[in-house]
């Protein structure tokens with residue numbers, strides 16, 4: 355029987371002997387292996403009592419089998435629920451309690467710690483999966499039949515729940531349907547021109563939408579090959595480039611690779627496409643990459659709840675500092691965050707999106723879901739931005755990062771762009787900190803070149819005639835590095851916490 359997304363994957367599958375994943379240890383998973391392995395795992399899941407709609411929670415290190423497990427969930431009609439490998443048992447307790455999975459699969463090394471957490475959450479089965487085809491799940495898989503009759507699933511049935519990173523309050527489970535994933539991947543295959551001859555360097559985690567859905571589903575529907583690295587490893591990436599055609603990365607990938615003298619046009623000449631997303635790519639990084647390699651990085655914008663929303667064009671201008679235009683089938687508009695009314699063209703406001711890519715709501719949070727959708731079906735992304743006269747979307751930051759000082763709104767990116775353009779500055783983050791007189795005080799946290807002498811006074815005086823007085827930082831602080839999560843996002847909440855008493859009297 356057809357299981358909506360897997361059925362599309364199967365119909366587009368290339369010759370079975372073709373490699374789907376080449377793992378960093380040399381192990382190959384062919385398309386035939388993918389089909390047989392995911393059938394084996396689907397049989398294991400059904401054997402553990404997994405019924406259609408049941409959640410399967412997974413906290414394991416990156417491996418080809420973890421991808422097969424995702425596909426097995428699609429085929430068994432289960433809901434795949436990947437969890438960040440950095441989550442502690444305390445955090446896992448929340449996710450298992452909230453999602454009530456039938457099965458929890460964890461790293462063999464953590465079984466002892468996590469079994470009691472799973473038992474408290476009344477999870478029926480705990481199995482383990484390691485990176486070397488080890489663990490109890492791998493053993494069950496080896497003994498299972500490679501033939502499976504897929505459970506029927508329609509476009510609106512849930513395929514996955516991905517929890518948002520939850521920097522404010524509890525993290526929310528974004529419910530993604532088979533068609534949310536299928537429609538977006540089909541669009542990306544066409545828009546980014548992926549084909550069976552593509553070989554993608556995959557060094558992203560697979561518990562997040564970027565490495566799991568954007569990369570994996572797109573390559574699967576193109577019938578291409580992925581070169582799997584456990585994590586960002588610039589040496590390995592440089593070694594793989596002559597055999598690869600494409601890479602998807604977060605901005606950190608590009609800044610780290612730019613530090614290498616061997617990044618040249620010659621080293622990247624076999625590559626056709628470099629894609630960046632999940633966090634803002636500095637315009638400077640975009641320019642430097644082009645100067646060093648001849649390639650214009652293609653920046654796109656998406657989120658866990660919506661899959662991909664916008665992308666710079668494949669042909670045509672890939673404009674540094676923008677995330678491009680809405681993808682085919684996706685509508686985007688900018689609205690006033692307070693009144694909800696559409697803003698005049700070119701003005702900053704809340705980015706709202708609608709399309710088959712947009713999720714079905716937050717797991718067991720109907721009020722939160724209702725609060726984030728407009729009556730006409732647009733989803734309020736929480737990102738502030740504008741659309742320029744050519745239709746390119748510019749993101750100026752998360753709504754919650756907006757600084758309100760003395761009653762005025764300050765968009766951090768505007769101040770960051772000015773500071774980043776100063777000689778000697780590598781990057782900056784502008785945050786609002788509690789301030790007795792202003793409510794919030796605009797504060798800049800800056801990373802400078804090791805050799806640079808630029809100081810607080812110099813930054814402030816350079817900004818004097820460039821920004822309105824209320825936008826100028828009250829203080830400029832210097833740090834060696836900005837705190838970032840694995841997806842390359844600057845953790846402004848960490849900065850706000852570190853410096854929370856800066857203006858305390």
Ligand code: AMP
Nearest residue numbers: 631632633634654655656657658737749
């Ligand atoms: P996540 O759900 O973890 O994928 O995070 C989604 C958020 O990442 C978005 O709402 C944006 O704030 C941010 N984001 C993703 N791509 C970009 C981008 N190209 N530029 C700026 N921010 C981005």
